[in-house]
Amino acid sequence: MTDADPEGFAAYVRGRAVPLRRSAYLLCGDTHQADDLVQEALTTVYSKWRLVSRADNVDAYVQRILVRTFINERRRGWWKVRLFGATAPDLPESGSGVEEKQVLRAALSRLTPGQQAVLVLRFLCDRSVADVAMLLDCSEGTVKSQTSHALSALRKILGTRRPEMTLKGAR
Known part of the structure; x- marks a missing residue:
């Protein structure tokens, strides 16, 4: 990727990482998996940044990649490898509801x-x-x-x- 714009990508990630992580968490319900989804989606975005950065609505394009990443992750079958027998539970939220x-x-x-x-x-x-x-x-x-x-x-x-x-x- 010789004509990539790493500064533009980094600026985008700094500005949108929190909303992307929130969307990922709402999709999967697990903070660790949400981080993995965002990382995987942003890796895809970076590899296509020239194309993505020219889109009319970059946020919608990236959100679409995040949702597709989530759906593809859930569709993976028996071959999905888990490194540990159980994951650590998420810390309970505080407050009402x-x-x-x-x-x-x-x-x-x-x-x-x-x-x-x-x-x-x-x-x-x-x-x-x-x-x-x-x-x-x-x-x-x-x-x-x-x-x-x-x-x-x-x-x-x-x-x-x-x-x-x-x-x-x-x-």
């Missing part, structure tokens, strides 16, 4: 990666249907149907709780 957030995180983890991504992007990241469709490279109708299916699955998992209200309160 901790239990509700933990219940929601557990319920979200039982959804398919695509459904989880749609719900996180729509409700926790407050993205529009059009934005989510662009990020996931699908139609708006697919986003709407995936949202409906995912909310239905959450209703089954959570019982009588309303997942829409739970999702909005978990931000």
